[in-house]
Amino acid sequence: AxxxxxxxxxxxxxxxxxxxxxxxxxxxxxxxxxxxxxxxxxxxxxxxxxxxxxxxxxxxxxxxxxxxxxxxxxxxxxxIPHAEDIPNTVTxxxxxxxxxxxxNFFDQDPSINSADSIYFREDQDPGACDVNPLACLSEAAACAPDLPAFSHGGFFHN
Structure with a gap:
C-alpha cells in the first residue's frame, strides 16, 4: 500500500x-x-x-x-509565443x-462511502428503490433545473 x-x-x-x-x-x-x-x-x-x-x-x-x-x-x-497569442494567450x-x-491503500474506492453514492451489480435493477434510493426521488427533489433544449443559430459574418 x-x-x-x-x-x-x-x-x-x-x-x-x-x-x-x-x-x-x-x-x-x-x-x-x-x-x-x-x-x-x-x-x-x-x-x-x-x-x-x-x-x-x-x-x-x-x-x-x-x-x-x-x-x-x-x-x-x-x-514560446506565436501569432495566435495576439491579443491574448489561450490558457x-x-x-x-x-x-x-x-x-493499493484502500480495499475499494473510498468514494463509495460518499453521501448519495450508489453501487449496484449487473443483476440488480437500477430503477428499484431498494437498490437505488435516488431512483425513487420525486422530480421536485431533483436539484437540476429544467432547461430548454440548446440551439445555436450559427455565426454571422458581414
Missing amino acids: GRRLRYRMLSKCRNFRGERERRGYQLAVTRRKEEEPSSSSIYNLNDPWTPTLDFTDFINNETIAGQDLVAGVTAGFLH VANSVGFFLRPY
Whole structure:
C-alpha cells in the first residue's frame, strides 16, 4: 500500500549553466525532518546559480523505507509565443501539475462511502428503490433545473 505520484507536464526540466536548484529535479523524495521546514526560498528566484537555500542539500541518499516522506515536485513549462497569442494567450491547454493518488491503500474506492453514492451489480435493477434510493426521488427533489433544449443559430459574418 502506498501512494502514486502522476505528472501532468509538457516538457522535461533541465539544469542550466551549472544550476543546482530544485529545477534540476522533476521529483525528489526525501525523509521528512523537523529541522528542514522548507526546501526553497522566495529569494532563490533572484540568483538561481548561488541559491539562498540549496535544494540539493536535502538529497543525501538516506533510506526512505518506513519513514515520513517529503516529495519535491517541479512543475513548469516553456511557452514560446506565436501569432495566435495576439491579443491574448489561450490558457486552456497550458497547464501543468501532479496528482498524488492512493495506490493499493484502500480495499475499494473510498468514494463509495460518499453521501448519495450508489453501487449496484449487473443483476440488480437500477430503477428499484431498494437498490437505488435516488431512483425513487420525486422530480421536485431533483436539484437540476429544467432547461430548454440548446440551439445555436450559427455565426454571422458581414
